[in-house]
Amino acid sequence: MAPKIKLISDAENQNRLSVFIEDNEYTDGVYCSDLNGIHIHAYNIDFTYALHDFTVNDFPKEVCNLSLTVGSSFENCNRAQVEIDLDTQGSSYLCARFQQEVRSDHWKGNYSFEDFVKTFETSCLTNERISYYQGDEIASNGFGIEIEIDRSMAIKEIIKNLTEIFDDIIEHTKNNLSQETGLTFQFDFPKNLSAACEQYLIYFSQFMLDIGMEIESNLIQKNQKTIFSVTPVNKKHALSTIHEAISIYLSLPNSKIPMPEAGADAAVTQLTANVLHLQSQLTFLSATLEAKNATILALQTAAEIRQIAEISTIVHSDKNLVDIIKLKKYEGRFFSVDLPALIKILKRSK
Structure with missing residues (x-):
């Protein structure tokens, strides 16, 4: 034919x-x-x-x-x-x-x-x-x-x-x-992994506090989906700041996290523990490597190909999170996180 x-x-x-x-x-x-x-x-x-x-x-x-x-x-x-x-x-x-x-x-x-x-x-x-x-x-x-x-x-x-x-x-x-006062995110996690992923989302409020911004967050289940909403306590904080912070936070489970040094700040220790816990849960619960990768991708940022010049600044102790995001050049997709730079700005209030 x-x-x-x-x-x-x-x-x-x-x-x-x-x-x-x-x-x-x-x-x-x-x-x-x-x-x-x-x-x-x-x-x-x-x-x-x-x-x-x-x-x-x-x-x-x-x-x-x-x-x-x-x-x-x-x-x-x-x-x-x-x-x-x-x-x-x-x-x-x-x-x-x-x-x-x-x-x-x-x-x-x-x-x-x-x-x-x-x-x-x-x-x-x-x-x-x-x-x-x-x-x-x-x-x-x-x-x-x-x-x-x-x-x-x-x-x-x-x-x-x-x-x-x-x-x-x-x-x-x-x-x-x-919604002028906050942001809402909707996730569709695999059933056997939802608890671990939701636990990681809940920690985002503490992560934000450790980089200098206080937020309120809420997590609910609706129509078998996870709804996660975030609102800055100080209304002067731009929502774009939260966009950039959650972009970094959600990419961490797909990163190789170094073990904190002796005497490291509590913020660094807790972040490391939470990321490693999620990674271990994904490894244990996922039936296949493909399922694991697909779930981690669900927690990755949507800003995979964001141009550096367009990224908003999050200021903390004369540092900013723009410097933490590094574009990978292959195929024009995905970005990496400069973990040492992130660790430097994390600090738990006494």
Whole structure:
């Protein structure tokens, strides 16, 4: 049987490729580039609809990346697209992204573009399956989410899953921004690990006090999910400060924690004990290494690819937490925490 999706070189221009779907040629708003593999960029939504019932396996093996225009209900969206990386060297799972392109100078809403994006980042913590995604220049490329998908999924199913997850996070972001006095986070922990993870969340109040900010926190169960809310006691403290602090705090379980030195401050000793306890619980209770890693990812920050220049400052004894976050350069994802710098600013009030 002949392939249903074909790429045919132009007779007059061998560098130009035409895409055929079941013998129908698509040229309007569909472009192919051949840079380390063939990339298909589609600005024509009819092309997206034509691909709905196909799977990734239906594409020619030369295609390594697919970018499709999709619809969006987000009021500030200039263009929405789903991007799928097809070149995964035989893996059964692929990386797919849902990205909203926006114009920050045309932004509408009761909150700034910058505040919305920061809150969206943190809201990505609500789902362990996803990662926050941001283009090289956020003002023009926008922001979105990234997930793993099975290569056997139909294109329409991939788009549906990404859109539903994105819309849920947008709604959660708006709810957080409407609460001027605090922040709310929603987690969906595996049942056998929820107690250990919740115990770690409860300690966040003491962690904040040890870096110089007093907060009130509340943790409840609702619809089999964990709802964690945080409010600064001093209303002059910016919520962005809490965003950055919880980003660091939630990344610690995936870090190698050094044992405290003799005579170390009680704040350092207790933080170390809490992180090590959670790590031991995850190791003991997780049936597989994959389950353990997935759970730790649920506790990682949504600010995985935050640009250092955009990180808000948390001041404590002439130190700030900006210096603690270090971007890792591989694949543009994830950040590490400078633990020695963090330990230096931790101090328990006598």
